[in-house]
Every structure is written in structure tokens, then in C-alpha cells.
Amino acid sequence: MADAADDAQLLLEAHLARSIAAARAPIPAGVAGECGECGEDMPRLVHGRCGFCRDGRKRRALT
Numbered sequence: 641m642a643d644a645a646d647d648a649q650l651l652l653e654a655h656l657a658r659s660i661a662a663a664r665a666p667i668p669a670g671v672a673g674e675c676g677e678c679g680e681d682m683p684r685l686v687h688g689r690c691g692f693c694r695d696g697r698k699r700r701a702l703t
């Protein structure tokens with residue numbers, strides 16, 4: 641019968657396997673151009689969107 645330590649080990653192994661699989665996912669190539677969502681000219685667009693729009697991050701103001 642499995643105890644809490646066995647369950648924790650199985651959870652850890654599953655998490656590690658998912659993390660390794662995610663790290664091995666190919667990174668799509670980007671192209672320079674104007675973002676289709678925010679309209680900013682960016683050095684790397686993936687599927688027509690900049691990193692800020694793809695990730696939902698807010699852009700920092702340049703000073």
C-alpha cells in the first residue's frame with residue numbers, strides 16, 4: 641500500500657517528466673515586422689504577434 645511519501649514521489653516524477661517535455665518543445669522562428677494586435681514594430685513576431693501580446697505582459701515605458 642502506498643503512503644504519502646510514495647504519492648509525493650510519483651507526483652514529483654510526473655512533474656519532472658512534464659517539465660522536461662515542455663523544455664524540449666521547439667521554439668518557433670520569428671520574423672521582424674508590425675504586431676497584428678498592438679501595431680508596434682518589433683524585431684520578432686510569431687504568428688503575427690509580438691512577445692508582449694502573446695504572453696499578455698504589459699510593455700515597460702522607455703525613459
